[in-house]
Amino acid sequence: MPDDAKTWEARAAAHSFYGFTDLPSIRDRGTVVVTHGEGPYVFDTNGRNYLDANSGLWNMVAGFDHKGLAEAAKAQYDRFPGYHAFFGRMSDQTVMLSEKLIEVSPFERGKVFYTNSGSEANDTLVKMLWFLNRAEGNPQRTKILTRKNAYHGVTVVSSSMTGKPYNEVFGLPLPGFLHLTCPHYWREGQAGETEADFTARMARELEDTIAREGADTIAAFVAEPVMGAGGVIPPSEGYFQAIQPILRRHGIPLISDEVICGFGRTGQVWGCDTYGFRPDAIISSKALTAGYFPMGAVILGPTLADRLQNAVEAIEEFPHGFTASGHPVGCAISLKAIEVILNEGLLDNVRALTPRFEAGLARLAENPNIGEWRGRGLMGALEAVKDKDTKTPFDSHLSVSERIANTCTDHGLICRPLGQSIVLCPPFIMTEGQMDEMFEKLETALNQVFAEVA
Numbered sequence: 001m002p003d004d005a006k007t008w009e010a011r012a013a014a015h016s017f018y019g020f021t022d023l024p025s026i027r028d029r030g031t032v033v034v035t036h037g038e039g040p041y042v043f044d045t046n047g048r049n050y051l052d053a054n055s056g057l058w059n060m061v062a063g064f065d066h067k068g069l070a071e072a073a074k075a076q077y078d079r080f081p082g083y084h085a086f087f088g089r090m091s092d093q094t095v096m097l098s099e100k101l102i103e104v105s106p107f108e109r110g111k112v113f114y115t116n117s118g119s120e121a122n123d124t125l126v127k128m129l130w131f132l133n134r135a136e137g138n139p140q141r142t143k144i145l146t147r148k149n150a151y152h153g154v155t156v157v158s159s160s161m162t163g164k165p166y167n168e169v170f171g172l173p174l175p176g177f178l179h180l181t182c183p184h185y186w187r188e189g190q191a192g193e194t195e196a197d198f199t200a201r202m203a204r205e206l207e208d209t210i211a212r213e214g215a216d217t218i219a220a221f222v223a224e225p226v227m228g229a230g231g232v233i234p235p236s237e238g239y240f241q242a243i244q245p246i247l248r249r250h251g252i253p254l255i256s257d258e259v260i261c262g263f264g265r266t267g268q269v270w271g272c273d274t275y276g277f278r279p280d281a282i283i284s285s286k287a288l289t290a291g292y293f294p295m296g297a298v299i300l301g302p303t304l305a306d307r308l309q310n311a312v313e314a315i316e317e318f319p320h321g322f323t324a325s326g327h328p329v330g331c332a333i334s335l336k337a338i339e340v341i342l343n344e345g346l347l348d349n350v351r352a353l354t355p356r357f358e359a360g361l362a363r364l365a366e367n368p369n370i371g372e373w374r375g376r377g378l379m380g381a382l383e384a385v386k387d388k389d390t391k392t393p394f395d396s397h398l399s400v401s402e403r404i405a406n407t408c409t410d411h412g413l414i415c416r417p418l419g420q421s422i423v424l425c426p427p428f429i430m431t432e433g434q435m436d437e438m439f440e441k442l443e444t445a446l447n448q449v450f451a452e453v454a
């Protein structure tokens with residue numbers, strides 16, 4: 001074994017298969033092997049620390065060393081370390097979490113189904129819809145509408161819902177998963193089109209799609225309130241107000257994928273609260289456990305819960321579930337995470353920090369190579385452009401956003417390149433001083449990279 005193989009970087013590369021990782025960057029720079037964290041910082045095997053401006057992967061909203069969450073996990077491991085939710089049994093923690101989720105949901109009543117991830121929650125939702133439509137005598141009602149650039153996960157079905165071109169390498173999407181235009185006015189708006197006209201065009205496209213496909217072939221419209229992994233894209237003004245009535249009129253359920261927005265990211269508990277729409281079901285994960293346990297949930301509002309219940313009664317069983325669905329440790333952690341976010345000041349801090357966050361983004365967007373800043377609450381993005389007036393992107397071979405993110409890493413800041421954007425979604429526990437540090441480091445990196453490429 002060569003000496004080199006003893007480094008953490010080499011050991012990672014030798015035996016771990018990377019997902020969603022730019023291989024040229026890894027070859028040049030090696031893997032950052034992370035050992036622990038403090039607040040919003042993570043530490044690597046070389047003793048360096050990084051301010052993680054992405055909350056891990058949008059999820060570690062309470063930071064990396066929250067004592068209360070770790071204690072809740074340990075207490076539950078000591079009491080009852082694992083159980084399932086099959087065959088008429090489930091843990092007390094599962095019962096309590098479902099009550100809590102309905103209580104904090106926008107629904108007056110409803111039902112919760114647990115998964116291990118957001119992808120599986122979307123997958124489960126689609127199986128629920130297919131199941132109940134067949135039971136109701138509408139087996140043709142299978143199509144799922146989402147948007148280009150949307151991110152809904154990586155299972156075969158949730159990849160098909162995702163509106164990213166990279167899924168072509170798998171031969172996906174499956175047939176019957178249709179992607180409408182991304183409601184990003186700055187990028188998708190036509191010359192001379194006002195934002196209101198743009199929103200009206202998005203609504204017309206939905207109407208036309210329903211007319212073309214037939215309303216009775218469409219099982220649901222699934223949308224993130226703010227698109228996250230699409231590059232933090234808030235909807236155009238009035239978007240959900242325009243599309244919700246169309247879906248209602250055609251009896252098509254509107255599902256809010258709140259895997260990122262849920263539990264405070266946009267400044268309200270749910271993104272649908274922030275944007276003033278009323279979904280038929282919510283998909284949750286990520287901040288659901290503050291990232292301290294892999295867990296997702298489908299939260300059905302009253303109508304879908306009743307329809308599904310009726311459909312199940314006809315055959316007496318819903319043949320679906322994961323071994324770790326409703327895991328007692330995950331549920332105990334989630335109960336604590338919800339308390340920490342809603343009652344111990346994290347959501348308040350999101351609201352308090354938002355003006356400073358927006359001001360920081362707006363200031364950096366004065367840079368001639370930043371075309372747009374966008375965001376809501378504590379999720380934001382800066383989009384790099386070669387020419388601000390024409391919104392012309394940099395040549396893709398320059399990998400501008402990867403270079404910015406790599407330069408940030410050199411300065412001890414982790415942020416994420418997405419397309420030609422840099423995405424920031426700091427943890428809810430961030431302080432003003434840490435936020436200032438984040439923007440200072442990002443500004444240094446932007447200036448350095450734009451000086452090289454512009």
Ligand SMILES: *Cc1c(COP(=O)(O)O)cnc(C)c1O
Pocket residue numbers: 116117118119120122151152153154224228229257258259260285286296
């Ligand atoms: C992350 C994400 C998912 C997928 O969740 P996983 O836990 O990674 O499977 C689904 N929807 C949205 C909006 C997400 O951001």
